Amino acid sequence: MIEATGLxxxxxxxxxxxxxxxxxxxxxxxxxLGPNGAGKSTTMRMIMGLDRPTSGSVTxxxxxxxxxxxxxHEVGALLDAKAVHTSRSAYNHLLAMAATHGIPKTRVRExxxxxxxxxxxxxxxxxxxxxxxxxxxxxxxxxxxxxTLILDEPVNGLDPEGVLWVRNLVRYLAEQGKTIFLxxxxxxxxxQTADHLIVxxxxxxxxxxxxxxxxxxxxQARTLVRTSAALQLSALLAGDGVTVDQSEPETIEVxxxxxxxxxxxxxxxxxxxxxxxxxxSSLEDAYFDLTKDEVEYHSHLTGGPAVAAPAAAxx
Amino acid sequence: MSTMTETRTAPTRxxxxxxxxxxxxxxxxxxxxLWSLMSTRILLLLTLAAIIGIGALAVxxxxxxxxxxxxxxxxxxxxxxxxxxxxxxxxxxxFDLYNLPNAGLQxxxxxxxxxxxxxxxxxxxxxxxxxxxxxxPRRTPAFVAKAIILAVIxxxxxxxxxxxxxxxxxxxxxxxxxxxxxxxxxxxYSIFTGGLxxxxxxxxxxxxxxxxxxxxxxxxxxxxxxxxxxxxxxxxTLIPGEFWKYVPQYIPSEAGGRFLSIGHTDGVIDPWHGxxxxxxxxxxxxxxxxxxxxxxxx
Numbered sequence: 201m202i203e204a205t206g207l208x209x210x211x212x213x214x215x216x217x218x219x220x221x222x223x224x225x226x227x228x229x230x231x232x233l234g235p236n237g238a239g240k241s242t243t244m245r246m247i248m249g250l251d252r253p254t255s256g257s258v259t260x261x262x263x264x265x266x267x268x269x270x271x272x273h274e275v276g277a278l279l280d281a282k283a284v285h286t287s288r289s290a291y292n293h294l295l296a297m298a299a300t301h302g303i304p305k306t307r308v309r310e311x312x313x314x315x316x317x318x319x320x321x322x323x324x325x326x327x328x329x330x331x332x333x334x335x336x337x338x339x340x341x342x343x344x345x346x347x348t349l350i351l352d353e354p355v356n357g358l359d360p361e362g363v364l365w366v367r368n369l370v371r372y373l374a375e376q377g378k379t380i381f382l383x384x385x386x387x388x389x390x391x392q393t394a395d396h397l398i399v400x401x402x403x404x405x406x407x408x409x410x411x412x413x414x415x416x417x418x419x420q421a422r423t424l425v426r427t428s429a430a431l432q433l434s435a436l437l438a439g440d441g442v443t444v445d446q447s448e449p450e451t452i453e454v455x456x457x458x459x460x461x462x463x464x465x466x467x468x469x470x471x472x473x474x475x476x477x478x479x480x481s482s483l484e485d486a487y488f489d490l491t492k493d494e495v496e497y498h499s500h501l502t503g504g505p506a507v508a509a510p511a512a513a514x515x
Numbered sequence: 516m517s518t519m520t521e522t523r524t525a526p527t528r529x530x531x532x533x534x535x536x537x538x539x540x541x542x543x544x545x546x547x548x549l550w551s552l553m554s555t556r557i558l559l560l561l562t563l564a565a566i567i568g569i570g571a572l573a574v575x576x577x578x579x580x581x582x583x584x585x586x587x588x589x590x591x592x593x594x595x596x597x598x599x600x601x602x603x604x605x606x607x608x609x610f611d612l613y614n615l616p617n618a619g620l621q622x623x624x625x626x627x628x629x630x631x632x633x634x635x636x637x638x639x640x641x642x643x644x645x646x647x648x649x650x651x652p653r654r655t656p657a658f659v660a661k662a663i664i665l666a667v668i669x670x671x672x673x674x675x676x677x678x679x680x681x682x683x684x685x686x687x688x689x690x691x692x693x694x695x696x697x698x699x700x701x702x703x704y705s706i707f708t709g710g711l712x713x714x715x716x717x718x719x720x721x722x723x724x725x726x727x728x729x730x731x732x733x734x735x736x737x738x739x740x741x742x743x744x745x746x747x748x749x750x751x752t753l754i755p756g757e758f759w760k761y762v763p764q765y766i767p768s769e770a771g772g773r774f775l776s777i778g779h780t781d782g783v784i785d786p787w788h789g790x791x792x793x794x795x796x797x798x799x800x801x802x803x804x805x806x807x808x809x810x811x812x813x
Contacts, residue, residue: 248649249652250812251813252810266654269535269536270533271536271649271652272649273531273535277649282641282642283642283644284641284642284646285548285637285638286641287552287554292551293643296547296551297544297646298544299540300540300544301534301537301540301650302537303531303532326641343531344531
C-alpha cells in the first residue's frame with residue numbers, strides 16, 4: 201500500500217512532479233504510465249526516500265520508507281538497473297545488501313535462482329548486459345521478500361522470455377496480496393500486466409482508474425462504415441449523441457451507435473453497406489488521448505505518434 | 516487494507532526473515548563491500564608493502580648519512596660516538612630516531628586517504644549509492660559504518676607497517692652503537708599516534724568523497740591538503756612578519772605531524788595541541804559530510 205498526498209518535486213525551478221495524490225492498493229498490479237519526463241521515476245524515487253519531496257508526503261505500508269525498521273522487507277525496488285558497483289560480483293552485491301538486515305545467505309541464493317542468474321552470479325556486474333542487469337535489480341528487489349514491490353521499467357532490455365517471466369512474477373505476487381507498482385512506457389505490456397493504471401503527464405495525474413475503464417472510458421466505441429450512399433446514411437444516423445465523421449467519399453466513422461443499430465437503419469432505408477467494422481479502442485489509443493496535451497518532449501518527426509494521430513484528428 | 520493487516524500479523528517470509536536493519540548488519544555489509552573488490556584487497560596489501568618499503572629506504576638513507584659522518588670524523592682523528600652525534604642535532608630537526616616507525620607514513624597517507632575517498636565516491640560513480648540507501652534509508656549508519664571500517668583498517672595497516680619498519684631499523688642502528696629499542700622514549704608513542712594520524716586522514720578522505728561525490732575531485736583536494744599545502748607552508752614562512760612564521764604549523768599535515776613527535780620545543784605547538792588541531796580538521800570535514808549525506812537527493 202502506497203499513499204501519496206500532494207507530492208511535489210521542484211528541481212531548480214522546474215517542476216518535475218506537481219502535487220500528485222494517489223493510492224496504490226495491495227493485491228493488484230498498478231501500472232504507472234506516462235511519456236518520458238512525465239515524473240514517473242521522480243515519483244518512485246520520492247517513495248523510496250532517495251529524493252526529498254519539495255512538499256507533500258508519501259508513505260509505504262503506513263510510514264515513510266526511511267522510518268521502517270526493516271525497509272527491505274517492506275519495499276523492494278528496482279529504480280535503475282545499474283545501481284551496482286561495476287567491479288563487484290552479483291553474488292557479493294546481493295550479499296552486502298542482505299547483510300544490512302541479517303538476511304541469510306540461503307535467501308541470496310534463492311533470489312539468484314529465481315532470477316536465473318546462477319551462471320553469472322560470480323561475475324562482475326559491470327560486464328552484465330542490460331537484461332542481466334535488470335534481473336540483478338529484480339533479485340535485489342526481491343531479497344527481503346517485501347510486501348510492496350516498486351519496479352521502474354522492469355522489462356526494459358529483457359528478452360521475450362524475460363518479459364513473460366516478469367509478467368508472471370508480478371501477477372503471482374499480486375495474487376499473494378502484495379502491492380505491485382510498476383512503471384512502463386510500453387502500453388501493450390501494461391494492458392497485459394496491470395489491473396489498475398495511474399497515468400501521469402507533466403508531473404500531474406491525468407487518470408487513475410482500472411485498466412478496463414480507461415480503455416472503455418476515454419473514447420466512445422466507433423464503427424467504420426463503407427457505403428456508396430455515405431451522405432444519405434450520415435443524415436439518417438445523425439442525432440442525439442451520435443457523431444459521424446467522413447474521412448473518404450465512401451467511408452464514414454460513426455460513434456455513439458453500435459454496429460447492429462447502424463445496420464438496422466441502413467436496411468430500413470435501403471442503403472447498401474459493403475463494410476461495417478466495429479473499431480476496438482486499445483489502451484494505446486486511450487493513452488494517446490489522455491497524454492496528447494501532456495507530452496513533455498514532442499516528437500517532430502513524422503511517424504512516431506502518427507499511429508494515434510489520425511485517430512486523434514478524427515475525433 | 517485488510518490484506519495488508521493480514522500479511523503483517525501472519526508474515527509469510529520464507530527464508531528472507533530477519534529482524535531488520537541493525538548497525539552490526541550495516542557494518543558487515545560495508546565490510547563485504549570493501550573486501551569483495553579484488554582491487555581493494557590488492558591495494559591494501561601493496562600499501563602495507565609500500566609503507567614498510569619506503570620506511571626501510573628511509574632507514575637506509577639515515578644509516579648511510581650517519582655512517583658517513585662517523586667515518587669522516589674518524590678520518591680527521593676525532594672520536595665520534597653515537598651519543599655525540601645524536602646530541603649534535605637540535606631537537607625538532609627530524610633526526611630523532613624514535614620516529615623511525617613512521618618513516619614510510621607519507622605513502623600510507625596518500626594511498627589510504629585516496630582509498631577512503633573512493634570508498635564513497637565510487638558508489639556515486641557506479642550508482643551503488645542508491646542500493647545502499649535503499650537498504651539503509653536512514654543513511655547515517657552506512658556512513659558511520661564506512662568511517663569505522665576505514666579508520667580501523669588504516670590504523671591496523673599503519674601500526675603493522677610501523678612495527679615492521681622499526682624491526683628493520685632497530686638492528687641497523689643498534690649495530691652502529693645507538694641505544695635504540697622498544698623502550699626508547701617516543702618509539703611506542705609514535706607507532707600509536709602514526710596509526711591515529713592515518714586513520715584521521717582516511718576519515719577526511721571519506722568526507723571529501725561524500726561531499727564532492729567525485730573520485731578525482733576528492734583525491735585532488737586530499738593531495739592538495741596534505742602535500743601541496745605543506746609545500747606552500749614552506750613558502751609562507753618567507754613572508755615578512757612574525758604572523759606568517761606561526762601559520763604553517765596549524766595546517767593539517769603540520770599539526771598532524773607535530774602530534775607524532777614528543778617533547779616541548781619553544782616556538783612550536785605542543786604535540787597534544789597538534790593532535791587536537793588535527794582532530795578539529797577531521798570533524799570540520801566529517802560533520803558537514805554526514806549532514807549533507809542525510810539531506811541530499813541521491
